[in-house]
Amino acid sequence: MKSNLNRMPLASAQGTPPTNYPKTLLSILASVGGLALFLLLGSSLLALQPNESSVRRNFYGVDSSRKVIDGGIVADIANRDGSDVGTSRNFNKDSRGVDHRNKDGEVGVFRNSDSSASQEKESDGDDQRNNIGGNGDNKQPSEPQYTVVPDSEQGETAKSSLSTQGLSEGNVVQPQHSGVKQGNRYGNDSTLHKGKKDGVTSSSPTTMVDPQANSECNLYHGKWIFDSTGPLYTNNSCPVITPMQNCQGNGRPDKDYENWRWKPDQCDLPRFNPKKFLELMRGKTLAFIGDSVARNQMESLLCILWQFEVPKNRGNRRMQRYYFRSTSTMIVRIWSSWLVNQTSEPFGFAPAGVAKVHLDVPDDVFMGFIPQFDVVVLSSGHWFAKQSVYILNNEIVGGQLWWPKKSRPKKVNNIEAFGISVETILTALVRHPTYHGLTIVRTFSPDHYEGGAWNTGGSCTGKVKPVVASDLAENPFTNIMHEKQFTGYARSINKKNNKSALKFMDITRMFEYRHDGHPGPYRSPDPNKKTKRGPDGRPPPQDCLHWCMPGPVDTWNEMVFELIRREFEEKQSTSS
Template sequence: MTLASPGPGASPAALYPRTLSSIAILVGGLAMFLMFASWVLVSYRVSSTVHVYFYGFEKKVDVSQSHSNETNIKDFVDVIGRNWSSGLNLEVRGAIDQNVSARKSSGLVSNSSNGSQIDSTASPPRGEGKDGSVAANVKEDVENKKVDSAGSPDKSDGGDAGSGDANKTGESKAMATAPTVGSNPTKTGSLVSGCDLYQGSWVSDSSGPLYTNNTCPVLTQMQNCQGNGRPDKDYENWQWKPSQCDLPRFDAKKFLELMRGKTLAFVGDSVARNQMESMLCLLWQVEAPKNRGNRKMQRWYFKSTSVTIVRIWSSWLVHKTTEPFASAPAGVDKLHLDSPDEYFMDYIPDFDVIVLSSGHWFAKQSVYILNNEIVGGQLWWPNASQPMQVNNVEAFGISVETAVTAIVTHPNFTGLTIVRSYSPDHYEGGAWNTGGSCTGKEKPLAPGELVKNGFTDIMHQKQVTGFNNGLKKATNKSKLVFMDITEAFGYRHDGHPGPYRSLDPNKITKRGPDGRPPPQDCLHWCMPGPVDTWNELVLEIIRREFEGNESSISNN
């Protein structure tokens, strides 16, 4: 068969009339569609509607609560906003003060606050400044106020944050905390089926711990209280009991099954390591993992379910350098408070669950940098006559906002982030290096006995503020949870190693003739001990997320 060829005078356009007419129709139709779409976008707030549909909030994050509490979250956020603009001289409303006092007298450890909304207009996030960055908005804040250098901790003390009076940077007259919320329409939080996991009390449990110092080979010696000779064991026999439900004991098989094929990462300082080792000890009772770690991170692999537990050291959660910077000499840590720590951020696309925590390193010597300018420091400030713009407490809050913002805006992270709240210490009568002690504490404080720690309260408050400010900037599909353990663990002065920090048979464990206590650790937690409860909470949060928000725990 032979195909006919066009004549030498034939027009190319005449060969394809149908094709050209079809193209003309399509182009005309597309033009009409674009004109119509432009009119719709100008006339209606389509972008806002889409944003609310995917992320569950526009300017307000709805937080429903099914139990009665009288402190309003909007009031609390307003208090936070006013505290930021007025420095550290906290003026907390009388209504909040009365409600906190009422909860104390009721004998319940309560970290929840009532209210249906967190109103962003009450406390504008610093991320909504002229250029949308943390640095720009913090700079706007500090230009409108100066933090009195007298409000910063005693510069002669280099101990851990919260370690007694020497490190306090002001006191909060009363404390209310924001409840846990999710950055997506599915809100993974503390309040499910009427149960707030963080409101409750410690109850005696004679069943004892799920592991011992002899059944966990990865336990750091400083937290091996029984192995180091601590004579009492009752601190191991207490369980956290939420007021309206039961928190199940840790089920290692359940955890591994829920996390099948997934990775959980603990990111933070030595207290984060404390929690990671607790998790490993709990899981080790059903399966011994393989060590696949390296110099960059600890990594443990559970072959039966392909679960990986990771730990990454990030003491500040923000970018740190030691090189000279302006007037700050080499060797001093410089913290770029508006830049997240790239050391862990590089890995987060590989993680399914992140447990983020920090705070105690902000008592150590460091220089604070925002927008490439030195704005403050801890145990370092070259000009005493020039007040700092940012002290260590505010630096902590900014660092939390920076880290949370980086996670919830990361284009390749869709997992669950659990921000564990500030872990209280119990150095009574001084700081870690000025005679503070937790020696002889053998039981939790009873309801009503908790003495408020002003430094712990304000660190917790700044952490909540940073969390909320970061949450408001969420753009990805990840989930975010605030695991609020601070007040509940304020009752556990018995859970620290104290003087039982080593195997040294000659260590001093009693007060001297002059009454001075021996060197001790009242910051980290004995293992086994109260720290295991953190991972029971982590398991319950993960269960609610992976199995849905219907709570399976029994209500009273």
């Protein structure tokens, strides 16, 4: 009996009366009742308070709330004035609403590629089908056929939001709502210019609010207007046009695409004056750094200046250099695929032969030259469609068109990698101890492959004037790449500690209207090239990424000229 008592609960062994249990239960019930009353009162108070979206709108004048819907769609919940918009960006369909899901359930976001090196030779013949921009540098990876971003990755990308840390009130990063293809998609932000050419173009709303924007006229709100004055040069008056961008020389029959000028709403964008530009850049160096679109822009500037003075070619294997003796001005181009370091040696489980992109390391190919430059124009983005391995903090975190570890999820896809690379290179420039120049971030250049990708029947054949605003179709990939680019720019500003300047030249939206400005099938001087659709309806091989010269790309350099003028005048006024 004694042993049984030892095994009994202490309360029973000591003969404690069982009436304690009801008392304990009553105390518990009283506590629960009090808690319920507290929660009821708290809920009533919360119902009277503004929600997070309203708080954000009241403090900053915007509501950047976004909702992720099934299928990787990001819906903008409210616009800048707080009203509901209910628009969405569908990452499972292209700008034409075509579903690119493959049989494995992945979404193919196909992008055109643009390889070209500092002293590259242009490919010809059948090679042009797979490489619209040339062979590229011998250390660059080969041309991929397409970009595939799985549903899971696109969902993660869609969920990512822009950082507003460190931005002052009124400078909150806010993506432009995607709108829909009907009527005037941008309300008061968009106006139709009805001129000599049937009003075929509209204004371009600025998609992001620049933290460093000043009170001067916004160059990126405006319209395309027809100007019968004609271009600043011709294909016959400039000897440095890459053959694939020499559209007239390659037999393009129409020429109106050369005559559309960009007109900001609140001011004029002056026509480029070569003499004044060289005088402004007296004793200075301007460098274009980046991919083949950077080459496209650099050649445009050279062609414009060539009409005033023929420069001396002082280039070498590291960079192209053109010297204008009258003002000791140097125009430079340096090839850099991603603007960050890339290696080819084996790394971890990534073998040799696949480009290793070190997202947190600036490209040492050009960083050593940076102190010599007074103005730097950056161009990147399209190489993130190419096969590569992404390395961050000395660890493989993702890949594009390459990922053997099926059991290991990617931490970074190509879109996120682009954003990281932008922040890396811009941070390196705004913290460089001996760089005091002006850095211009020329934003992501849109392509116009309609009806498919560059290698799946996409085409810009037959486009002879800018698109009408009501017919402009959204390109979700362009939208998110532009957004990531701006995020990297805004974050780098918060880290600035040197005397350099940083400007965001926002051409993306305005150039989405210029589907007429690409070479299309007129990318080769070959008299036997195909320029029409075949009997099966398939379009000929074409380039809908780079820009004809002369053509819309010349506008970029008019904007560069204006940004340089503003910066130099501001420096003069502050120093005097």
